[in-house]
Amino acid sequence: MDLVHEFTVPADVATTFATFDDVESVVDCFPGAQVTSVDGDTFAGSVKIKLGPIALTFSGVGEFTEKELAADGSSGRMVLSAKGKDKRGNGTAGAQAVVVLTPGDGAAGGPSTDVEVRTDLQIGGKVASLGRGLVQDVSDKMLGRFTDCLEKKLAA
């Protein structure tokens, strides 16, 4: 399943890139997420998600397979792949996310960055047959909270 999310944060591309690169800092903004260890470009952690009637705690590992920041700050790109499974056996998930950062139009005054996240999400198990219709809705909501948090963090 392909999910596309776009949002704008009030910071320049380089700052935004650095924030994303700091997994432990970013994860604070992700509802229900925890990072248990970071080792270079790989990290391990867990995320709690409530998908309709099913509560899931995915734990797994992730890795940045690509990271590029243009020297002039005109663009940034990160590719993240992660894989996890629900502790209670209700589902499995694999995701490949491509994050593209481009300078925003600065309409609000000051620098801004447009962020586009394209995620190829593979879910399996009970959650895939029962909660598939909810995935888009739930991910939209979670991302809404994520960007709110990120905005505050970057504005601070």
Place this chain on the structure above:
Amino acid sequence: MTATEEAPATAEAAGGEEIGRDRRRKEDRRLITGRTRWTDNLAPPGTLHLAMVRSPYAHANIAGIDTRAASRAPNVVTVLTGTDLADTQGVLANAWPITPDQVAPEHKPVAVDRVAFAGEIVAVVVARSAAAAADAAELVDVDYAELPAALELKDAAAATPENGGALAHPDLGTNNSARWIFDSAEAGTGGDVEDAIATARTDGIVIEREYRQQRLIPAFMEPRSVVVDPTGEQITVWSATQIPHITRFLLAATTGVPESKIRVIAPDVGGGFGGKLQTTPEEWAAFAIARRLGKPVKYTETRSESLLAAHHGRDQWQKLTLAARADGTVTGLKVELLADLGAYVALVGGGVPVLGAFMFNAIYKFPAYRFDCRTVLTNKTWTDAYRGAGRPEATFAIERLMDELAAELGRDPLEVRRQNWITHDEFPFTTVAGLTYDSGDYESATTQAVETFGYEDLRAEQARRREERDPVQLGIGISTFTEMCGLAPSRVLGSLDYGAGGWEHAQIRMLPTGKVEVTTGASAHGQGHETAFSQIVADRLGVPFEDVEVLHGDTQVAPRGLDTYGSRSLTVGGEALALAADKVVAKAKPWAAHLLEADAGDVEFARGKFTVTGTGEGKTIQEIALAAFAAHDYPEGIEPSIDAEVTFDPVNFSFPHGTHLCAVEVDTETGAVSLRKYVCVDDVGTVINPLIVAGQVHGGLVQGIAQALWEEAVYDDAGTLLSGTLADYLVPSAADLISFDTAHRSTPATSNSLGAKGVGEAGTIASTPAVVNAVVDALRPYGVHDVQMPCTPARVWQAIAEGNRP
């Protein structure tokens, strides 16, 4: 559907005519209220409950299973893996190896080191309540190492270790399980199909098409359920199954427990459609665990487990080449088939496409035929018989092709069928597939259907709508069909390498009060056996319908049997009962002669009474039953019993047939299809109970129409079943359908004395092509030649968009 009032009639009051009479079903009060012995309603004292831990992956090695947290959960007794059950769990059998070199993976009920489909059992939680077991199952932590999965049928068929394609079972080195070929030239039943095609290419018509039979889910109303009680003298197994006798035999054969120590009971069973014609991992696991713990255990699946892990049906690619002369006379048919078996070769799963081999020629008498089928293993739920088993797939193909041929010729599809079918005066007729059809009358069924349907008027309306470029187009679909029912003559099954026979057993016990106790090996799962069999016995013995008690579905009560599938209950099981009744009458005759002090030659039997010719004196068969029980006074050489049993093996299949006509309206702007009219005239031979036949036809039609329009088991790229709920797998409800106009003609079968042909699968077989033919017919002016099933609005709209609109 009309029902006659149930009157407390004696056979006498009914004119001695139970056969052919609308009788409300004896079993319905308990089945409809649910206050009966559904397996899940049963619980021997101290029953423990099982929950299955199932793989979420289509294909993975099991690196480890941590059961500690689950074992410590409240009310959990133990958690067992495939390794724990080791060799005591037995294996699941494949009873129909269609070729000597068939490739088949070993199938353990609980996977040991690798899972081959999403839904396969990897561990079983045993707890004091079902809820505790379900909760603890979520605590079992399985470490999977994912493997590449073979999912798409054509890719799986082409995969080899060399080309790097995914193999469903890497150790087998191939996904191709078996190849089975029938060729009329080799079999001596007809000519060479390649010659026919070559001739047609230069001087005739060749129609080449590829059709997909989508994967379906039987979706029976009662989920699968099993209770195993090992605490008595025997191990008693209650299971919501179609096949208690076969289950007992295979439990014994694969676990080493003697048959005499196993009793299998199929209590009331809420539907099967082939989906319970299976020996299941759940039954085998429950049996192994009950033995290991020495306690009764129960497992009832959830609806989502049922959709995921009970077997699926259909799932074939068909490549078809039909040859015809320029005048529309069919000269040959070549069928190349790929059939998806899923991850394992199910009980008769490998043989289902082979059953279809005999039906691709349908009611037509063309001279050359070749059927070449490959069965393929994939990492999906296993497939097996589903209502009609092989015959719907075949009928769909030929009936679609006949419409395509008619379109190519620019002729009416009914006319093209008439030109090619076996005419009434040609029966018995041996077909190019080697079957001998004993009786039939395609003309008369078709004539009646056409009249009832108002065929000409609807064609006129269709022309008008086409003319006016009405956005809602009318389509008319035709399906003429026959099927092979009454599975099966044991010799035929033997020649096809099937692992058992096709006979059926019946016993009639004449009780001293005059009541009649009947046992049959045909075990019902909702078809109304108790009613229909009572009618047969009441007529043959001349006793009241109410006096007959039919017992079935228990290997202890009805010890011999081959169970219910393939529309065989009436034609084989019912005939066994009729013959047993005749035997009772024959045994009672010397008793009557003795009691009436007459010569046996002067005693006649009619309507339940033995009379001495020319006198009014007589004894009823029920009076003789009492005399034989008391046995106070009987001549030497006579046995003090008039009970009888018969094992009947048919000499031939029976061949019900019919003509189905369907009108649909297709909204060309939205792709929505709605049913406008459905008429069918079926010839199922002698009808024992019109009410039951109507019910079977209605249910069958709904199932077949659902394949055409709604139902499909869909997997994603990772092998997850996306149709895992009834909201996703679109089982239709009454609100989705229209009233059907059903009628009957009757040319009696000659393979049984009842003249019955079987009806359970007819509606399903005939309706799918009728509906799809109608949809395609509506869209021909839009350049549409096919719509892939199910014909959803999206697919129909897409077909219109891709067609060449004039």
